[in-house]
Amino acid sequence: MLYYVFPMQEEFRKNVIQKFTDTYFAGGTPNPCIDCNRYMKFDKLYQRARVLGCDFVVTGHYARIEEKDGRFLLKKAADDTKDQSYVLFFLTQEQLRHTQFPLGSMRKSEVRKIAEEHGFINARKRESQDICFVPGGDYGKVIEKHAGKAYPPGNFVDRSGRIVGEHRGIIRYTIGQRKGLGLSLKEPMYVCEMRPGDNTVVLGKNEDLFSRELDAEGFNWIEFETPPETLRVKAKIRYRQAEQWATVTPTGPDTIHLVFDEPQRAITKGQAVVLYHGDVVAGGGTIC
Numbered sequence: 001m002l003y004y005v006f007p008m009q010e011e012f013r014k015n016v017i018q019k020f021t022d023t024y025f026a027g028g029t030p031n032p033c034i035d036c037n038r039y040m041k042f043d044k045l046y047q048r049a050r051v052l053g054c055d056f057v058v059t060g061h062y063a064r065i066e067e068k069d070g071r072f073l074l075k076k077a078a079d080d081t082k083d084q085s086y087v088l089f090f091l092t093q094e095q096l097r098h099t100q101f102p103l104g105s106m107r108k109s110e111v112r113k114i115a116e117e118h119g120f121i122n123a124r125k126r127e128s129q130d131i132c133f134v135p136g137g138d139y140g141k142v143i144e145k146h147a148g149k150a151y152p153p154g155n156f157v158d159r160s161g162r163i164v165g166e167h168r169g170i171i172r173y174t175i176g177q178r179k180g181l182g183l184s185l186k187e188p189m190y191v192c193e194m195r196p197g198d199n200t201v202v203l204g205k206n207e208d209l210f211s212r213e214l215d216a217e218g219f220n221w222i223e224f225e226t227p228p229e230t231l232r233v234k235a236k237i238r239y240r241q242a243e244q245w246a247t248v249t250p251t252g253p254d255t256i257h258l259v260f261d262e263p264q265r266a267i268t269k270g271q272a273v274v275l276y277h278g279d280v281v282a283g284g285g286t287i288c
Helices: 009-025 032-051 093-097 108-117 139-147
Strands: 063-068 071-076 154-157 163-167 190-195 200-204 210-221 231-236 244-252 255-265 272-277 280-287
Touching: 009 032, 009 139, 071 093
Parallel strands: 154 200
Antiparallel strands: 063 071, 071 280, 154 163, 190 200, 210 255, 210 280, 231 244, 231 272, 244 255, 272 280
């Protein structure tokens, strides 16, 4: 069997770790697994595959690809508990044409059984939700090491602007967070907003986290060449969230405005919003 090893440390640093760091510095919460898929597996690796004359990039993602009326559609996996279509919303028609997901029509239990039958040592390997370059889950430490500087402390303020404490740097917080604030308050308070301009973290009550609207940029339409002026979809704003009904209006070539039927908790800048029609991914982009 012939195989190649491609050193891509610098590409990973620039396209995944650097973007991860930049998004936190801007007060957002990134999803580096999406960026790894987008820039490494389906860009750098895809380019190398084409140079080598390979017809397809084949990965173990739990998703499906179907051609219909000359257009390639991205669909949810048969195993809805392992579906990874959310992290693949960026795939272009050209990439979908030359990609295969052989596990997409199988359940994870079936895959493990096949692996065990063939003596693969990872047949019973425990699943990990950790980010590969953040050992121990200490995001702040990794960001400061990569940036070569410490992010300064600043003020926690409530919704009225009253100072209620000191934070350890906005890179250590995300929207909706309650634990780990290091404050002793009369009632539970949650991170509602990060303000990098004045290095402030805004706290509020749980009900302050709910909103119905968002804007997204870098939007990639998969189901349509040209989307309708408005469309009804189900949408999700994080990987493990159940889809929610919403109305979407394209506002530019790669931007949208979305209004949920019901308020959603902790809509977060830097995360992905992905739209579905049944089991078909209509498209997705980054919440801005």
